[in-house]
Amino acid sequence: MANLDGVFRREWGPAVAALARWSGDITVAEDAVQEAFAEALNTWPRDGVPHNPGGWIVTVARNRALDRLRRESSRPGKELAAVVDDIRARTDHADVHPVRDDELRMMFTCAHPALDPTSQLALTLRLISGLTVAEIARALLQSEAAVGQRITRAKNKIRHANIPLRVPPAELLPERAPHVLACIYSVFTEGYWSTAGPSAIRDELCDEGVRLAGELCSLMPDERDAHALAALVLLHDSRRQTRVDADGALVPLDEQDRNRWDRSRIARGLDQLALAADATGPYLPQAVIAALHATAPRWEQTDWRAICVAYNRLMEITDSPVARANRALAIGFRDGFTAGLAALDEVADDPRLARSNTVASIRADLLRRTGRRDEALRWYRIALGRNGSGPAREFLRRRVAECAGHR
Amino acid sequence: MHYFALLLGPERTLDPDAHSAEMAEYQAFHEKAASAIRAGDALTPSATGVRITGGPDAPTITDGPFAEGAEVAGGYYVFEAENLDEALALARDIPAAKYGAVEVWPTVFYTPPSRPVGTSWLALLLEPPANTNAPGSPEWDAGIAAHQKFGAAAGDRTNGGAALHPPATATTVRVRDGEVLLTDGPYIEGAEVANGFYFIDVSDRDEAVKVASMIPATTVEVRQLMGVSGL
Numbered sequence: 288m289a290n291l292d293g294v295f296r297r298e299w300g301p302a303v304a305a306l307a308r309w310s311g312d313i314t315v316a317e318d319a320v321q322e323a324f325a326e327a328l329n330t331w332p333r334d335g336v337p338h339n340p341g342g343w344i345v346t347v348a349r350n351r352a353l354d355r356l357r358r359e360s361s362r363p364g365k366e367l368a369a370v371v372d373d374i375r376a377r378t379d380h381a382d383v384h385p386v387r388d389d390e391l392r393m394m395f396t397c398a399h400p401a402l403d404p405t406s407q408l409a410l411t412l413r414l415i416s417g418l419t420v421a422e423i424a425r426a427l428l429q430s431e432a433a434v435g436q437r438i439t440r441a442k443n444k445i446r447h448a449n450i451p452l453r454v455p456p457a458e459l460l461p462e463r464a465p466h467v468l469a470c471i472y473s474v475f476t477e478g479y480w481s482t483a484g485p486s487a488i489r490d491e492l493c494d495e496g497v498r499l500a501g502e503l504c505s506l507m508p509d510e511r512d513a514h515a516l517a518a519l520v521l522l523h524d525s526r527r528q529t530r531v532d533a534d535g536a537l538v539p540l541d542e543q544d545r546n547r548w549d550r551s552r553i554a555r556g557l558d559q560l561a562l563a564a565d566a567t568g569p570y571l572p573q574a575v576i577a578a579l580h581a582t583a584p585r586w587e588q589t590d591w592r593a594i595c596v597a598y599n600r601l602m603e604i605t606d607s608p609v610a611r612a613n614r615a616l617a618i619g620f621r622d623g624f625t626a627g628l629a630a631l632d633e634v635a636d637d638p639r640l641a642r643s644n645t646v647a648s649i650r651a652d653l654l655r656r657t658g659r660r661d662e663a664l665r666w667y668r669i670a671l672g673r674n675g676s677g678p679a680r681e682f683l684r685r686r687v688a689e690c691a692g693h694r
Numbered sequence: 695m696h697y698f699a700l701l702l703g704p705e706r707t708l709d710p711d712a713h714s715a716e717m718a719e720y721q722a723f724h725e726k727a728a729s730a731i732r733a734g735d736a737l738t739p740s741a742t743g744v745r746i747t748g749g750p751d752a753p754t755i756t757d758g759p760f761a762e763g764a765e766v767a768g769g770y771y772v773f774e775a776e777n778l779d780e781a782l783a784l785a786r787d788i789p790a791a792k793y794g795a796v797e798v799w800p801t802v803f804y805t806p807p808s809r810p811v812g813t814s815w816l817a818l819l820l821e822p823p824a825n826t827n828a829p830g831s832p833e834w835d836a837g838i839a840a841h842q843k844f845g846a847a848a849g850d851r852t853n854g855g856a857a858l859h860p861p862a863t864a865t866t867v868r869v870r871d872g873e874v875l876l877t878d879g880p881y882i883e884g885a886e887v888a889n890g891f892y893f894i895d896v897s898d899r900d901e902a903v904k905v906a907s908m909i910p911a912t913t914v915e916v917r918q919l920m921g922v923s924g925l
Contacts, residue, residue: 399778400876401878403879440862444878447859449695
């Protein structure tokens with residue numbers, strides 16, 4: 288049954304979220320849904336997939352959870368005893384079925400700022416996206432043991448420190464929503480800009496980032512920054528197939544085949560962008576930049592003046608040195624590469640970039656475009672000596688060869 | 695549930711004006727948070743405190759101050775709050791969050807003092823993170839037994855206290871330029887972390903040290919309460 292995987296992936300997050308609301312405990316929810324899925328694997332191939340697979344999963348999971356809680360509560364001293372009484376009081380007459388709010392609750396709990404950002408990401412991928420610990424470990428380039436421990440630790444903190452399973456009240460929303468957005472964005476960026484790792488899991492993370500951003504928009508339609516985030520990931524993702532070549536090297540924007548950009552993602556991205564007006568977070572200016580690239584018919588027709596305006600807006604919101612370095616490149620295309628190099632000097636000494644190849648790659652690119660190939664070669668080599676993703680390093684090697692060949 | 699808030703930061707010497715301004719800030723906080731604060735006070739300077747290491751069998755006593763320039767405990771609160779969001783909302787309003795940090799710990803249980811704590815002593819139990827145990831584990835149960843033994847020996851010289859969950863459940867709150875910064879875990883990584891506390895109700899410091907020396911913990915920091923909070 289090839290389509291079971293798709294059913295599981297679709298039903299996992301809503302089922303865990305519904306069970307978490309019902310039981311008040313994330314671990315109980317996750318274990319119960321896992322058991323229900325195992326039972327589905329046994330019975331569905333024989334009996335067929337039920338008409339309402341989600342309802343089936345939730346019902347079975349609830350029964351499994353009740354069985355388990357009854358068993359555990361009959362043993363003295365078990366901390367779950369209190370949970371059981373609480374659940375019994377609530378559930379004898381209540382029917383559990385997934386509701387949309389459950390997922391939103393789960394997103395806010397997983398991205399709670401009292402959990403560190405990597406834990407937020409791992410928890411989101413596990414509880415909402417339904418990735419296995421092994422898949423998450425591969426995606427984050429960590430050992431399975433480390434990821435498993437991180438997730439357990441985060442769930443323990445949610446339980447023992449009593450992180451509430453809820454959408455925060457209105458007065459807390461402005462400070463809490465950005466954490467959910469950042470967490471979803473990191474799902475996407477782990478896939479899109481991940482430093483290494485096999486490409487299947489990267490594709491999955493990109494898809495999941497796009498899906499979660501869309502989901503958040505439909506759950507919080509008035510949250511402009513959610514629309515800006517959705518626009519940003521869709522517009523970036525429209526280029527996913529063209530940004531790495533057959534040799535695994537990054538393809539710069541000016542060399543990408545624009546005919547292969549995903550038009551439907553671009554259209555959806557632009558739709559989301561239209562809903563994002565007045566968003567105040569860092570996603571809107573980045574989405575605008577991505578949209579200006581996505582809608583330029585040819586590289587030569589890129590509207591660098593408008594891109595620089597968007598970068599200036601971004602600089603008012605964040606002091607990200609990476610954004611500032613990329614802005615220098617845009618200035619180079621608008622005002623000439625010497626002006627770009629001068630703008631780059633303003634960020635070159637930022638200690639946060641000390642180990643990154645960002646400044647060196649951009650400097651090399653600007654120098655190459657001015658025809659200063661020897662200097663460019665030197666900076667491409669410096670960039671290669673710094674941290675960077677596999678595809679980026681492959682691209683830099685290519686540039687080194689080109690520059691060396693022209694001497 | 696009950697949360698323990700531990701105020702950490704550099705020990706500062708304030709001129710009289712700054713001192714009374716800060717006291718006013720604390721008074722304002724106490725009024726605002728009155729319904730949630732169950733206990734709380736400032737601690738006397740660490741120079742007047744004592745640290746006991748080695749456990750009840752072989753206690754070694756060191757007079758404060760303990761380490762030059764280190765972040766030291768300057769005060770505490772016990773909050774009763776519905777959930778972590780509420781506890782963090784209280785913690786961010788504590789003036790110490792602006793110049794130091796506030797660690798917010800969920801308690802496993804909290805025994806309120808049965809007599810006013812006044813200017814008695816706070817015995818803060820400190821452990822290397824690897825030595826902390828999860829409630830329900832055999833190690834935890836063994837610890838509880840040791841503490842019951844201590845409780846029996848100390849009698850009414852203890853006056854309430856709390857056991858804390860392991861450090862992975864703690865959250866550190868700082869406020870800088872009006873912005874609230876939360877971090878997962880205790881303030882200083884790798885250092886010994888809070889694991890519980892007792893109020894010790896005795897008439898002098900020597901007696902407090904004697905009682906605290908019997909506490910089963912890797913390190914016990916004994917600090918006299920200022921009795922300034924009026925809580």
